[in-house]
Amino acid sequence: MIDWLRLLGRMTRLTLRTDRRAAVALCALTLSQGAVIAAIGLSQRFLVDHSVAGDTAAVVGAVVLGAVARGVSATASRVEGTLSIYLRSRVRMAFSEQVQRTVATIPTIAHLEHGPHIDRWNRIFQGSYAAASMPWAVLNASASVVSLAVTIGLLAWVRPALCLLALLAVPLFLAGRRSDRLLRDARDAGAEDLRHEQRLHDLCIRPEPAKEVMLTGGGAALSNRATDLWAAASAREIQARLRGVAYQTGAWLLYGAGLATGLLVVGRLVAAGQTTVGAAVMVVSLATQLQSQLRTVLEGLSTVAEAGQVVGHYTWLSQYAADAARPGQPAPRVLTSGITLRDVRFRYAGAERDTLSGIDLDLPAGSTVAIVGANGAGKSTLVKLLTGLYEPTGGQITVDGRPLDELDRAGWTAGLSGVYQDYARLQMRAGETVGVGDVRHIRDTARIRAALDLADATRIITDLPDGLDTRLGAAFGGVEPSLGQWQKLALARSLMRQVGGERRPLCVVLDEPTAALDPLAEHDLFRQYVGQVREATRQGAVTVLVSHRFSTVRMADRIVVLDDGRIAEQGGHAELMAVDGIYAQLYRLQEAAYR
Numbered sequence: 001m002i003d004w005l006r007l008l009g010r011m012t013r014l015t016l017r018t019d020r021r022a023a024v025a026l027c028a029l030t031l032s033q034g035a036v037i038a039a040i041g042l043s044q045r046f047l048v049d050h051s052v053a054g055d056t057a058a059v060v061g062a063v064v065l066g067a068v069a070r071g072v073s074a075t076a077s078r079v080e081g082t083l084s085i086y087l088r089s090r091v092r093m094a095f096s097e098q099v100q101r102t103v104a105t106i107p108t109i110a111h112l113e114h115g116p117h118i119d120r121w122n123r124i125f126q127g128s129y130a131a132a133s134m135p136w137a138v139l140n141a142s143a144s145v146v147s148l149a150v151t152i153g154l155l156a157w158v159r160p161a162l163c164l165l166a167l168l169a170v171p172l173f174l175a176g177r178r179s180d181r182l183l184r185d186a187r188d189a190g191a192e193d194l195r196h197e198q199r200l201h202d203l204c205i206r207p208e209p210a211k212e213v214m215l216t217g218g219g220a221a222l223s224n225r226a227t228d229l230w231a232a233a234s235a236r237e238i239q240a241r242l243r244g245v246a247y248q249t250g251a252w253l254l255y256g257a258g259l260a261t262g263l264l265v266v267g268r269l270v271a272a273g274q275t276t277v278g279a280a281v282m283v284v285s286l287a288t289q290l291q292s293q294l295r296t297v298l299e300g301l302s303t304v305a306e307a308g309q310v311v312g313h314y315t316w317l318s319q320y321a322a323d324a325a326r327p328g329q330p331a332p333r334v335l336t337s338g339i340t341l342r343d344v345r346f347r348y349a350g351a352e353r354d355t356l357s358g359i360d361l362d363l364p365a366g367s368t369v370a371i372v373g374a375n376g377a378g379k380s381t382l383v384k385l386l387t388g389l390y391e392p393t394g395g396q397i398t399v400d401g402r403p404l405d406e407l408d409r410a411g412w413t414a415g416l417s418g419v420y421q422d423y424a425r426l427q428m429r430a431g432e433t434v435g436v437g438d439v440r441h442i443r444d445t446a447r448i449r450a451a452l453d454l455a456d457a458t459r460i461i462t463d464l465p466d467g468l469d470t471r472l473g474a475a476f477g478g479v480e481p482s483l484g485q486w487q488k489l490a491l492a493r494s495l496m497r498q499v500g501g502e503r504r505p506l507c508v509v510l511d512e513p514t515a516a517l518d519p520l521a522e523h524d525l526f527r528q529y530v531g532q533v534r535e536a537t538r539q540g541a542v543t544v545l546v547s548h549r550f551s552t553v554r555m556a557d558r559i560v561v562l563d564d565g566r567i568a569e570q571g572g573h574a575e576l577m578a579v580d581g582i583y584a585q586l587y588r589l590q591e592a593a594y595r
């Protein structure tokens with residue numbers, strides 16, 4: 001309940017920030033509805049009673065009251081509808097942006113890879129309109145409760161027993177709650193199927209995977225599988241909706257029977273001369289309004305319940321983001337002793353075994369360390385632990401003797417530089433693709449050119465029709481660089497923070513940064529790259545290189561051989577060759593292949 005109130009408070013503040021005047025106007029219109037309904041009912045009673053009594057002036061007064069009330073009601077409900085859609089849509093956009101920002105600023109990546117986490121924030125996006133509607137649903141429901149009370153008061157005025165009509169709301173309320181719960185459960189259960197469906201459809205329509213899908217001829221089968229998943233999720237939802245409709249139909253039938261009984265009672269009262277015809281007309285009018293008021297209350301509660309489905313997921317996301325961004329001790333400006341891993345273990349969420357275990361490793365300040373090993377040995381995972389994208393599930397990483405998990409995350413991230421194996425192809429203008437590496441200087445062409453120079457990527461730009469202004473990416477009608485060119489641009493991007501010289505890196509990670517380059521180009525580039533970061537290295541930065549190319553690896557000060565998540569060997573090139581173990585074997589194999 002507290003979380004629900006918190007979200008309601010947040011959505012109300014967001015609504016007021018988005019458009020305060022529209023929000024106040026909508027509030028006033030909603031609250032005026034109760035008075036309008038009472039005025040319509042009263043005008044009908046006065047009209048009939050005064051007509052029977054032959055009081056012309058009073059009849060005119062009742063007609064004017066009724067006409068004004070109906071005019072106000074028609075105009076107000078139209079303006080209210082338009083304002084309401086406008087405000088909810090804008091608040092939904094603002095809320096979705098906030099959620100996206102929260103997701104994007106979490107400095108770790110487990111939430112982007114772990115299925116149940118992805119389902120949670122997908123459910124927040126799906127429920128964002130209901131969340132934006134929360135303040136209005138609460139206001140509408142409250143206003144309808146007030147006008148319901150007015151209606152019931154007027155009914156009691158005719159005959160107190162008519163108040164019992166209000167009890168008919170109970171089964172309607174219970175049926176509404178039951179249907180909301182059924183729908184929420186069906187949507188939670190279908191979230192995973194819908195995620196898989198989206199992935200499968202993406203495989204068929206996004207250019208990179210679509211190439212392979214086309215070659216294998218599996219497009220139709222994948223598409224059918226996706227359709228089946230979608231059908232399963234929507235069948236679940238339709239079934240829940242139908243069951244909800246059955247509950248609600250039963251409750252409304254009960255309501256109809258109660259209402260008919262009430263009207264019969266009033267008919268008998270009129271026949272017995274115990275009440276006026278005007279009062280009977282008012283009862284018919286109010287009973288009809290009672291129905292629409294109940295409907296409004298129930299719809300409001302249903303929207304509140306739908307928004308409530310978001311509350312748990314939203315609270316989880318906010319807590320997750322707050323935990324991940326926890327402030328800590330300031331990260332060092334330069335490394336003096338280096339980075340140390342002691343008995344580090346890591347297991348991916350949902351995995352059955354550890355990907356890394358028993359990792360004891362020293363990365364001395366100013367050293368270049370290469371990590372080698374077979375596919376799946378855990379090299380990239382180790383790199384991601386060093387950069388803080390994942391947190392160890394056991395053991396400890398220390399930076400100059402201080403635990404990494406106690407350092408301020410933003411400060412540590414600002415001291416990192418490098419490229420991941422799965423580098424991004426940012427389809428922007430060429431200058432922006434590189435400049436975004438230090439977003440404060442995204443338009444600083446001098447820095448961008450310097451970074452391109454360091455990454456040996458200047459030639460790529462000079463060959464482009466509009467140089468740094470060339471749009472990249474065929475999907476946007478731009479030039480499509482080759483894989484190796486994209487990789488060099490990613491490397492240049494990672495160097496943006498270094499060319500400024502304001503903040504020397506503490507750790508440079510190069511996870512197969514040149515896999516798309518030929519061996520000679522990789523060799524030259526690495527030599528050049530290490531040369532360029534030498535100044536940072538002299539100041540204590542650690543360079544971690546992952547590569548399958550041993551001609552490059554041998555240049556490192558220390559080589560670490562990973563085998564099935566454990567360190568099998570470590571030492572300098574000469575040392576490992578002398579040991580004649582895994583490293584020496586692999587080195588000789590590659591040397592022979594290039595001879």
Ligand SMILES: Nc1ncnc2c1ncn2[C@@H]1O[C@H](COP(=O)(O)OP(=O)(O)OP(=O)(O)O)[C@@H](O)[C@H]1O
Pocket residue numbers: 113348349351355373374375376377378379380381382421
């Ligand atoms: N996001 C993930 N979720 C679950 N398991 C993962 C994830 N990423 C990698 N793994 C698993 O962890 C193991 C190590 O993967 P990692 O990418 O670290 O290997 P690697 O040594 O870098 O391999 P390669 O040389 O092929 O790049 C693999 O068994 C892989 O299946």
